[in-house]
Amino acid sequence: MAIRFEILGRSSENNARIGRVQTPHGVFDTPAFMPVATAAAMKGLTPEQVKSTGSQILLNNTLHCMLRPGSERIAAFGSSHTFMRWHGPILTDSGGFQAFSMADLRTLDDDGVTFRSFVDGALVRMTPEISMRAQNQIGADIIMAFDDCPPAAADVPQQRVEQAVQRSVAWLQRCKVAHTDTQRQSLFGIVQGGTDCALRKQSVEQTCAIELPGYAIGGVAVGESANAIADVVQFTTPLLPVDRPRYLMGVGYPRDIVMAVAAGVDMFDCVLPTRNGRNALAFTRAGPLRLRNARWALDQNPIESDCDCSTCANGLSRGYLRHLFSAGEMLGPTLVSLHNLRLYQRLMLDIRRAIVCNAWSSLRSDWPCLSAADPEPNGEESE
Amino acid sequence: MAIRFEILGRSSENNARIGRVQTPHGVFDTPAFMPVATAAAMKGLTPEQVKSTGSQILLNNTLHCMLRPGSERIAAFGSSHTFMRWHGPILTDSGGFQAFSMADLRTLDDDGVTFRSFVDGALVRMTPEISMRAQNQIGADIIMAFDDCPPAAADVPQQRVEQAVQRSVAWLQRCKVAHTDTQRQSLFGIVQGGTDCALRKQSVEQTCAIELPGYAIGGVAVGESANAIADVVQFTTPLLPVDRPRYLMGVGYPRDIVMAVAAGVDMFDCVLPTRNGRNALAFTRAGPLRLRNARWALDQNPIESDCDCSTCANGLSRGYLRHLFSAGEMLGPTLVSLHNLRLYQRLMLDIRRAIVCNAWSSLRSDWPCLSAADPEPNGEESE
Numbered sequence: 195m196a197i198r199f200e201i202l203g204r205s206s207e208n209n210a211r212i213g214r215v216q217t218p219h220g221v222f223d224t225p226a227f228m229p230v231a232t233a234a235a236m237k238g239l240t241p242e243q244v245k246s247t248g249s250q251i252l253l254n255n256t257l258h259c260m261l262r263p264g265s266e267r268i269a270a271f272g273s274s275h276t277f278m279r280w281h282g283p284i285l286t287d288s289g290g291f292q293a294f295s296m297a298d299l300r301t302l303d304d305d306g307v308t309f310r311s312f313v314d315g316a317l318v319r320m321t322p323e324i325s326m327r328a329q330n331q332i333g334a335d336i337i338m339a340f341d342d343c344p345p346a347a348a349d350v351p352q353q354r355v356e357q358a359v360q361r362s363v364a365w366l367q368r369c370k371v372a373h374t375d376t377q378r379q380s381l382f383g384i385v386q387g388g389t390d391c392a393l394r395k396q397s398v399e400q401t402c403a404i405e406l407p408g409y410a411i412g413g414v415a416v417g418e419s420a421n422a423i424a425d426v427v428q429f430t431t432p433l434l435p436v437d438r439p440r441y442l443m444g445v446g447y448p449r450d451i452v453m454a455v456a457a458g459v460d461m462f463d464c465v466l467p468t469r470n471g472r473n474a475l476a477f478t479r480a481g482p483l484r485l486r487n488a489r490w491a492l493d494q495n496p497i498e499s500d501c502d503c504s505t506c507a508n509g510l511s512r513g514y515l516r517h518l519f520s521a522g523e524m525l526g527p528t529l530v531s532l533h534n535l536r537l538y539q540r541l542m543l544d545i546r547r548a549i550v551c552n553a554w555s556s557l558r559s560d561w562p563c564l565s566a567a568d569p570e571p572n573g574e575e576s577e
Numbered sequence: 578m579a580i581r582f583e584i585l586g587r588s589s590e591n592n593a594r595i596g597r598v599q600t601p602h603g604v605f606d607t608p609a610f611m612p613v614a615t616a617a618a619m620k621g622l623t624p625e626q627v628k629s630t631g632s633q634i635l636l637n638n639t640l641h642c643m644l645r646p647g648s649e650r651i652a653a654f655g656s657s658h659t660f661m662r663w664h665g666p667i668l669t670d671s672g673g674f675q676a677f678s679m680a681d682l683r684t685l686d687d688d689g690v691t692f693r694s695f696v697d698g699a700l701v702r703m704t705p706e707i708s709m710r711a712q713n714q715i716g717a718d719i720i721m722a723f724d725d726c727p728p729a730a731a732d733v734p735q736q737r738v739e740q741a742v743q744r745s746v747a748w749l750q751r752c753k754v755a756h757t758d759t760q761r762q763s764l765f766g767i768v769q770g771g772t773d774c775a776l777r778k779q780s781v782e783q784t785c786a787i788e789l790p791g792y793a794i795g796g797v798a799v800g801e802s803a804n805a806i807a808d809v810v811q812f813t814t815p816l817l818p819v820d821r822p823r824y825l826m827g828v829g830y831p832r833d834i835v836m837a838v839a840a841g842v843d844m845f846d847c848v849l850p851t852r853n854g855r856n857a858l859a860f861t862r863a864g865p866l867r868l869r870n871a872r873w874a875l876d877q878n879p880i881e882s883d884c885d886c887s888t889c890a891n892g893l894s895r896g897y898l899r900h901l902f903s904a905g906e907m908l909g910p911t912l913v914s915l916h917n918l919r920l921y922q923r924l925m926l927d928i929r930r931a932i933v934c935n936a937w938s939s940l941r942s943d944w945p946c947l948s949a950a951d952p953e954p955n956g957e958e959s960e
Contacts, residue, residue: 234900238621238907241891263874263900270875271896279891491646492653508624508662513654517617517646524621524907 197336197380197407199224199439199460203550209432209458210549215439217283217335218378219275222250224439224460225545227451227538228285229468233258234268234278234332237468238528239535241280246504247532248539250282251335253463256328257289257320261313265331273333285463286334287443288325288369288384290341295416304361306340322368334379338410338443339366341384346418355388358413362386363400370404382441384412389422391429398433409434410441411459415450424453431457448477448541449564452557455545467534472527474519477537481563483512485530490516503536505529580719580763580790582607582822582843588932592815592841595932598822600666600718601761602658605633607822607843608928610834610921611668612851616641617651617661617715620851621911622918624663629887630915631922633665634718636846639711640672640703644696648714656716668846669717670826671708671752671767673724678799687744689723705751717762721793721826722749724767729801738771741796745769746783753787765824767795772805774812781816792817793824794842798833807836814840831860831924832947835940838928850917855910857902860920864946866895868913873899886919888912 306321387393496506518526689704708723770776879889901909
């Protein structure tokens with residue numbers, strides 16, 4: 195079966211909605227946060243541990259899976275679900291963002307891109323058709339169009355952003371042709387357009403003219419400010435079809451997520467809770483804690499006293515976590531990643547409650563971090 | 578309360594016995610295998626995961642805990658139990674073995690040793706009194722005497738081994754004087770003597786003349802052959818008091834453990850299941866699997882099809898584990914450490930069954946690895 199999206203409630207204060215997406219591998223609630231299992235693995239977390247955080251759907255990065263172990267290898271095991279033993283829903287990105295942002299890009303033209311593999315230096319070709327074939331092999335429930343995603347750097351000319359919009363639509367049409375098993379996997383289109391509202395509007399119109407089960411906002415959190423992200427999201431989201439899931443790719447901090455939910459976004463992914471967790475930064479409702487700091491050395495409190503994650507509930511203290519990071523113990527990244535993922539899923543639970551009960555002001559008072567400055571730039575990235 | 582050791586049964590075929598040790602933090606069954614949580618942490622495993630392997634008692638390395646985070650720091654949290662949130666029994670080694678084997682040793686005399694810290698290069702002094710104070714601070718249920726442990730290299734003169742025997746007894750007497758809270762922590766003496774039976778006998782007599790709740794065989798698995806280990810263990814173990822737990826330090830492979838149990842040993846620790854697990858070597862009843870090998874790339878079977886560890890029971894395959902190690906994913910070390918620890922605890926369960934039922938021949942047929950050659954040298958070491 196293809197995915198089925200039901201909207202179960204709407205906020206009367208803003209454009210937020212709660213809902214549920216049925217997939218061939220079960221249901222996930224929206225607004226949803228998807229942890230990033232880059233190369234068909236959550237870094238340092240077993241599938242059981244990921245499930246214990248309340249996560250319902252994971253993201254795999256197609257480019258990483260293509261390079262290692264290879265998408266055909268995953269297909270030999272059935273799909274990413276059976277390969278990594280994650281029995282819930284999975285979404286794959288297209289590989290486009292990674293090819294543009296982290297790979298050694300060699301050529302880019304209307305057919306596709308060529309880049310050097312970061313695994314073995316080999317030249318790798320990526321086109322809409324190659325991305326679709328790889329995503330078909332990985333077998334996620336939701337797959338993403340291969341799009342042209344330029345960075346948001348100040349020196350990127352307007353012409354390049356326009357080209358990306360045109361090319362992304364042309365590539366989406368090729369993706370739709372190349373992707374045939376629409377019952378097993380649901381293809382989402384991606385809107386581009388940088389920070390230019392006219393281009394975003396044009397991209398929405400051209401992208402959504404192609405009938406698809408869901409649509410995403412891409413090209414966000416690629417280097418621009420939090421305000422610029424908000425402007426784009428608040429402008430673009432209401433233009434997307436109301437009856438399809440809306441996915442804001444690669445965002446972000448709790449504050450960004452709440453802003454985007456209020457604009458009508460249903461799905462999120464971000465490496466922040468896990469990547470920062472591995473680097474000893476613990477998210478809390480009050481804001482981040484840097485656990486390498488000497489001030490925690492004798493602190494016997496858990497990261498958050500009222501947190502129900504396994505790290506906090508088992509009483510593992512800030513002082514102990516600081517010791518683990520000081521000693522280079524791999525248990526530290528595991529324990530803080532677990533906490534951070536649970537923190538994000540607790541945020542999503544509270545967001546859904548705020549939508550149902552119109553309890554936005556108590557959400558903001560329960561989560562002081564929503565009013566604080568971001569500690570670091572955002573990032574739509576693989577782990 | 579001090580520990581209480583009960584022998585619940587004896588083999589009629591050899592000197593093996595099953596029993597149970599009560600400690601201030603609960604009971605462990607013997608023969609027991611203790612995983613090594615070097616710096617107050619199991620590498621890559623949460624306390625819950627360690628417990629899921631059936632492990633009942635852990636070992637902390639005193640030298641590592643002294644250097645980082647500091648034994649007084651652990652004391653500030655109560656003890657290692659509260660610091661690492663392991664609520665079961667804990668044993669600490671004395672720090673002597675690490676000071677002799679892995680540290681940059683500067684002086685060794687009848688008072689103690691001085692070495693350079695591998696954390697910050699500072700000169701660190703270790704004496705029986707300092708080891709006792711550190712172990713008192715760490716707060717394990719069983720603590721070990723500070724002993725003089727020379728390597729088993731061929732060029733170590735007989736005189737040096739004799740000196741180690743004498744010095745270890747003298748140091749044990751100082752340890753006993755320095756350790757006062759015998760209700761909270763039980764001090765075990767350590768027999769030395771290298772591979773020389775006369776020296777081992779002398780060491781047993783002098784060590785066991787000092788009344789203690791348990792005794793250990795040290796200076797084994799420090800570089801000598803498996804046959805030499807067996808000779809020393811089979812000679813020394815029956816000389817130890819029958820009514821006290823007997824602990825063979827740092828051993829070993831499944832084959833060595835079964836040999837030593839048959840000689841009457843009750844307690845074991847070794848880094849092999851976890852250190853090898855981190856390096857992609859999975860133990861099985863049939864022998865080790867090297868999971869980096871390309872032959873496993875498409876293998877959809879778990880490490881062992883009848884294993885009840887969480888890795889195998891959840892169906893994580895050899896092919897997936899190989900991918901994790903190829904991609905440098907930290908999840909690989911976690912999953913194989915979990916399997917290997919459970920494999921060791923399954924061995925201990927089968928050993929206890931063999932003792933009760935005199936089922937030694939079926940133990941050997943169920944565990945073909947007991948008859949195979951060892952893949953690597955043994956090691957009494959920290960993680």
